Amino acid sequence: MAKSGSEQESALTPEEAAASGMVLALHAQLAPQRMAVASAAGTRSFGELNARANQLVRALRARGVAPGAGVALLCSNRPEFVETMAACQRGGYRITPINWHLTGKEIGYIVDNCEAEAFLADARFGAKAIEAAALAPGARVKLAIGGAIDGFEPYEAAVEGQAGGNLSDPQLGSQMLYTSGTTGHPKGVYRRTPPGPSPLLEKLRETAAFKPGEDAALVTGPLYHAAPLALNLLFPLASGVGTVLMDKWDAEETLALIEKHRITHTHVVPTMMHRMAGLPKAVREKYDLSSLRWMLHGAAPCPVHVKEEMIAWLGPVVFEYYAATEGGGVFIGPEEWLEKKGSVGRALPGVTVSIQDEAGRELPAGETGTVYFKAPDVGRFEYFKAPEKTEGAYRGSYFTMGDMGYIDEDGFIFLTGRSAELIISGGVNIYPAEIDQELLQHPAVADVATIGVPNEEWGEEVKAVVQVKEGIHAGPELAQELLAFAANRLPGFKRPRSIDFAEDLPRLPTGKIVRRQVRAPYWPVKGKSI
Known part of the structure; x- marks a missing residue:
């Protein structure tokens, strides 16, 4: 191809490449x-x-x-x-x-x-x-x-x-990526000033330990979404590591691609891990996954038993982060997680996490409230052309992604659900993710969304909407079996009072269940806000 006179002939330095968006040119x-x-x-x-x-x-x-x-x-x-x-x-x-x-x-x-x-x-x-x-x-x-x-x-x-x-x-x-728009129009998340060095990115670089020319990454999710774009694609490419793009995610195809391309790095969401762990043993053993060194996950709390199965199967290669398009930085490696099962990790150096009640008071260790991150001094996000929404996202210098959780005495963060998903029955807070985690361990359950439904006496009662595995009959007998299963594993106030079945559960493209859509049919329009 002929070169134009405006083309840059001199070799790029890494500093020049990073400052001008030309990192790929450096690898080229x-x-x-x-x-x-x-x-x-x-x-x-x-x-x-x-x-x-x-x-x-x-x-x-x-x-x-x-x-x-x-x-x-x-x-x-x-x-x-x-x-x-x-x-x-x-x-x-x-x-x-x-x-x-x-x-x-x-x-x-x-x-x-x-x-x-x-x-x-x-x-x-x-x-x-x-x-x-x-x-x-x-x-x-x-x-x-x-x-x-x-x-x-x-x-x-x-x-x-x-x-x-x-x-x-x-x-x-x-x-400028747009939020999923669960209320009103989607909002563009924008930064007028580039953020400073990211503690999370530094931790990811450290643990990924990319080897250009040897490693390969697998893109498992749609690239318009923040996490696959940043973590499956741009992160490895910026390190000189090639990427394999999946057009549509499938559990067994993921294993086949890992074997075929000797994939070393990938990012997944908990639903994907649940589906992979649920494959028949013969299917899982059919593929050589020994090349895999780093499987990162986030986007939603992962049921403890699913992550245990993945680590037992793949080895200590499963890492977890907690962050969002807006920011944040919490991380945990596999060995640490095995000591603190269920945690999403500790705040990285330079990141401040605060658990606050509805009045904005910081709560002590062990008490559940809303999880807030302190916004950086430079490069804070704003919602594009929506100053009122930007203002509403911050509480002083802190912002939240709407998650509920607590910090234990050692500084490890545990998520219990989202504030919009909280079930309040008789004045008691019930976190659906905890109930989901138990029901997912039943061999008939492919996926589940626990929700609160109207109850005249208690305000809300617990219902589980279950998607069964292929070949399983969903009927009254299985419903009773699941209620009994939950009764053996959960305290009385957390136990589902009823089970409904769904052929499929509504999801975001990342695989995360949209619980508000599961809940909506059970509430009259004039009732609870969804």
Whole structure:
């Protein structure tokens, strides 16, 4: 490919690369042929990925999209997703990946709200993209990935006409991801000033101990979500480690890919671990998983027995963090977890965690309240164009993700559920996650969501909504069996009073159950807020 006069010919230093969003260019310089992305939709070496990112920046610039502009991306797990992220990192753009499970109207709201001047969409979601584009007139530049979309320019044609050499004037870009929008419209989480060094990132680097040229990472979740994007994709790539993209998660396929690609690192959510641990022994033993050194999980509390099974099966390779798009930094390794089963870890150096009651008073060790993190002095998050929501997320210098929990006498944090999920029966607080954890140990249970339902005397009573394993008959006999099982394992006030069955439970794309949706049919509109 011919080089343009504007291309940067000199070698990059690591400091220059980090400051300008060109870290991938550094790895392309060192090992251009090394695999960077492998997927069913194509592969890219580091050299190819770097060139395509440069081409896309030039294509956007040629269409009038200047540094500082917003770029919206609606794309499945494929190489073009990674190319767009890399281009925005070095082009000075503010990238917003969008959940493709949303409706066209919801997508349109985000494209418009994030002030995107460019909208890149996967042809797989063409109908939604067309509807969304009509609601976001500010997105002047529209590119279609992997096929045609009416009103969109072909991505390939736009990119191929540009030079692939390094930019002479790269600028560090930013990300703005939107929350899932459980109440009202989704909110963009944004930082006007880049945050300082992250204690969590430093801990992840230390424990991951990447070996470029030897290691490989597996992307298990949709890349529009914060955790898969940061931890499955950008983290290993920035370390020079290639990634394998799953299009849709499946328990056995995960094992097959670990064996095939000799995967060393991955990030999962507890539901995935539960499904993998629940595979028949013959299936689990069919695959060689000895390459795996680091399996990170977060997003929700993990049932103790599931994590015990995973460590017994895979060895001491299961690490856990507690954080969110907004921030935070709690971590625990496998050996430490075995000493403090059920904990999500201790706050890392430089991170302050406070357990507070409804009045904002800090609670002593062992008492359950809302988990708050102290916000950093520099690089605090805000909700884009929503100052009232930003203000509501903070309590002084602290913010919360809505989780309930406590800190033990040794400083280990234990989560008990979310404040919106709390069941209050006869004035007693009951945490659904604790009941879920016990019922999940029954051999017939594939998954469960414990909720509070109306009770005239007590206000709420405990109900468990169960999804049974394949081949199991869900009926009155099993319901009675599960009630008896729970009665043997839980104190009286925590025991479910009834069991309902569901063919499937509503989930976020990460696999996390949306408990409010399970609860909604049981409450009249005028009743409890959901």
